[in-house]
Amino acid sequence: xTEEIKSILTRIAGxxxxxxxxxxxxxxxxxxxxxxxxxxxxxxxxxIEVAKDLREKIIAIxxxxxxxxxxxxxxxxxxxxxxxxxxxxxxxxxVRTGKKWGKPxxxxxxxxxxxxxxxxxxxxxxxxxPMSVAHMRSTIIGAALVNIFKxxxxxxxxxxxxxxxxxxxxxxxxxxxxxxxxxxxRQGTISIDDLLKLYVDYSARMKADSALExxxxxxxKLLQDGNRDNVKIWKAFYKVSLAEFKKIYKILGVRFxxxxxxxxxxxxxxxxxxxxxxxxxxxxxxxAIVIPIEGKAPxxxxxxxxxxxxxxxxxxxxxxxxxxxKPSLVLYVVDNGQSLHFEQLxxxxxxxxxGKGERLVHVKFGLILSEDMKxxxxxxxxxxxxxxxxxxxxxxxxxxxxxxxxDLSIRERVKIARAVGIAALKFNDLSQNRQSDIAFRWESMxxxxxxxxxxxxxxxxxxxxxxRKAKVPxxxxxxxxxxxxxxxxxxxxxxxxxxxxxxxxxxxxHYLAEYLVALARGVNRFYETExxxxxDAPVKAARLRLIEAAGTTLCNGMKLLGITPLExx
Numbered sequence: 031x032t033e034e035i036k037s038i039l040t041r042i043a044g045x046x047x048x049x050x051x052x053x054x055x056x057x058x059x060x061x062x063x064x065x066x067x068x069x070x071x072x073x074x075x076x077x078i079e080v081a082k083d084l085r086e087k088i089i090a091i092x093x094x095x096x097x098x099x100x101x102x103x104x105x106x107x108x109x110x111x112x113x114x115x116x117x118x119x120x121x122x123x124x125v126r127t128g129k130k131w132g133k134p135x136x137x138x139x140x141x142x143x144x145x146x147x148x149x150x151x152x153x154x155x156x157x158x159x160p161m162s163v164a165h166m167r168s169t170i171i172g173a174a175l176v177n178i179f180k181x182x183x184x185x186x187x188x189x190x191x192x193x194x195x196x197x198x199x200x201x202x203x204x205x206x207x208x209x210x211x212x213x214x215x216r217q218g219t220i221s222i223d224d225l226l227k228l229y230v231d232y233s234a235r236m237k238a239d240s241a242l243e244x245x246x247x248x249x250x251k252l253l254q255d256g257n258r259d260n261v262k263i264w265k266a267f268y269k270v271s272l273a274e275f276k277k278i279y280k281i282l283g284v285r286f287x288x289x290x291x292x293x294x295x296x297x298x299x300x301x302x303x304x305x306x307x308x309x310x311x312x313x314x315x316x317x318a319i320v321i322p323i324e325g326k327a328p329x330x331x332x333x334x335x336x337x338x339x340x341x342x343x344x345x346x347x348x349x350x351x352x353x354x355x356k357p358s359l360v361l362y363v364v365d366n367g368q369s370l371h372f373e374q375l376x377x378x379x380x381x382x383x384x385g386k387g388e389r390l391v392h393v394k395f396g397l398i399l400s401e402d403m404k405x406x407x408x409x410x411x412x413x414x415x416x417x418x419x420x421x422x423x424x425x426x427x428x429x430x431x432x433x434x435x436x437d438l439s440i441r442e443r444v445k446i447a448r449a450v451g452i453a454a455l456k457f458n459d460l461s462q463n464r465q466s467d468i469a470f471r472w473e474s475m476x477x478x479x480x481x482x483x484x485x486x487x488x489x490x491x492x493x494x495x496x497x498r499k500a501k502v503p504x505x506x507x508x509x510x511x512x513x514x515x516x517x518x519x520x521x522x523x524x525x526x527x528x529x530x531x532x533x534x535x536x537x538x539x540h541y542l543a544e545y546l547v548a549l550a551r552g553v554n555r556f557y558e559t560e561x562x563x564x565x566d567a568p569v570k571a572a573r574l575r576l577i578e579a580a581g582t583t584l585c586n587g588m589k590l591l592g593i594t595p596l597e598x599x
Contacts, residue, residue, distance in 0.1 A: 031054075031060075032061060034116075035520070037062060038092065046069060049067035051063075055439040056521065058112050059101065059110055060521055061110045063110070066102075070083075073423070075553065076106070078104025081102045085102060095242040097110055098114065119508070120276075121523075125506075128582070131586065132527050132583065132584060147185045148189065149176055150361045151189050151347075151362045152188070152361075153286070153363075155275060157193065159271075161274070168365070169284055170455070170456050172188070172190075173283075173592050174591050175539065188288070192290060193340075196338075200250025200251075201232055201247040201249075202228060204242070204245045204249045205231065205232035220270060254296070254337075290310050292343040298350070299338045306380065311381045314551070316543050317330065317334030318330055319331055321375070321378045323381075348360070353386075358387070364392060365397070372390075378518065396469045397468075398470070399468065399533065400470060401471050414586065423454055430460070434478070435599070449487070450487065452594075454476050458482075460540060464540065466536060481547050487588070487593070487596055487599060490584045493553065493581040494598075497574070497581065502571075502578050506571035506574075513560060516576065516587075518552065519556045522553075523552050532544060537592065549584060
């Protein structure tokens with residue numbers, strides 16, 4: 031609905047930059063615009079005076095067809111109230127759209143013609159180590175963005191750029207050979223926890239014994255040179271790790287189109303170095319090869335011992351993606367701590383000419399902290415398993431479910447606890463600005479009130495219960511939407527596509543999460559104040575349609591955030 035306001039304002043004021051935003055309280059209007067304040071300086075007038083001129087022009091053009099009223103608020107905001115006829119029309123459109131409500135409206139032919147491609151690089155754990163809590167935010171945020179972009183009509187490539195190459199595997203192979211000898215009899219039975227223990231123990235001993243460092247370098251070189259035994263061991267480690275990762279992803283309901291890890295690009299790396307030198311983009315510095323980046327530290331792409339770095343691999347991946355997928359957008363969902371790396375990477379990609387006009391974006395996020403806002407991992411070598419965190423969330427959810435619904439069967443409680451526990455983890459992350467640090471506050475995460483996944487899930491089950499009690503009639507009349515509460519809920523539902531678009535265009539899923547909380551509160555308030563099942567037949571039919579539309583919207587929104595809606599709780 032913002033587009034209707036923007037269209038009228040653009041006709042009057044041209045293509046000046048301005049915003050149209052939903053108001054936090056509908057008593058101050060349905061939407062507000064800052065256009066008068068944007069135009070005031072150029073016009074040489076006070077914003078209030080510009081707003082008055084704009085208001086008169088809008089009223090003259092609109093003639094009451096779109097807006098019930100337009101008011102001016104200091105220091106020059108224009109506040110808009112849509113007419114009841116417009117809101118009824120919007121409600122009828124929601125009902126016609128059904129389960130696809132919120133999707134962009136375009137024909138299949140137009141969709142194919144205009145479809146854009148986005149590559150989303152997310153999760154990327156290191157093989158030979160169990161996934162830790164540090165991988166949770168990239169996985170959850172990335173998966174939500176995949177869902178939102180797909181829903182919005184984009185072609186999405188989800189790529190898990192695994193850390194599966196480099197010095198760490200020299201350490202692991204050296205440790206493995208030392209423990210097992212050169213025999214590989216136990217490779218099929220080794221677990222990912224065994225690999226982590228091998229790595230930690232050998233790394234600790236390596237600090238005290240420089241000879242072990244030399245062994246590691248030798249094993250790394252053998253692996254990079256394609257030594258048969260080392261490659262065989264590496265493949266065994268890779269197979270064990272990927273199976274473990276996929277188990278976690280299945281629990282979280284996350285999937286990828288590709289697992290193109292660092293090893294996938296190893297054959298391209300010498301060519302990247304040669305290309306950078308031939309183009310005069312890279313220079314030699316103290317034996318290393320670097321790409322100077324204006325205003326930044328040089329981007330090191332090869333060490334003095336001729337070893338490649340993940341910087342080199344990232345350049346190869348950027349080149350490969352541009353040529354293979356031809357994206358218009360590439361998102362790297364990686365923590366705040368890698369900001370400098372991505373500034374250097376994007377600068378290097380531009381200098382090398384590897385891009386094809388696509389936009390590269392670092393979708394950065396903060397740390398996961400404990401309830402006292404301290405880092406979860408504070409001691410060297412401490413590993414907090416992601417699987418352990420998921421299990422803890424499910425266990426805590428099970429206690430809450432048992433307290434609230436002891437009447438349910440054990441099987442039902444287990445199903446609900448699993449869905450609620452995982453949803454609580456996801457929503458705790460996605461409901462907050464991703465650039466901020468977040469904390470595990472279990473009590474609020476699992477609360478059935480306030481800003482939480484259980485609150486939204488329970489609201490949805492409540493709506494489904496109402497619809498089971500009273501079948502939604504096929505015949506209804508939008509004109510039966512008549513009360514202030516009816517129109518308030520219609521307007522709230524109409525904001526769903528706008529919340530989705532804001533989440534997609536800014537890469538901040540919390541805009542969608544915040545909307546779902548607002549909708550859950552709004553529909554609960556509606557049901558408590560407006561009779562539904564006891565209303566007169568025409569009003570009852572319309573309000574059941576409202577309940578149905580609200581349920582559909584909550585269901586669609588939860589699925590986009592990776593939350594499983596439940597019919598009963």
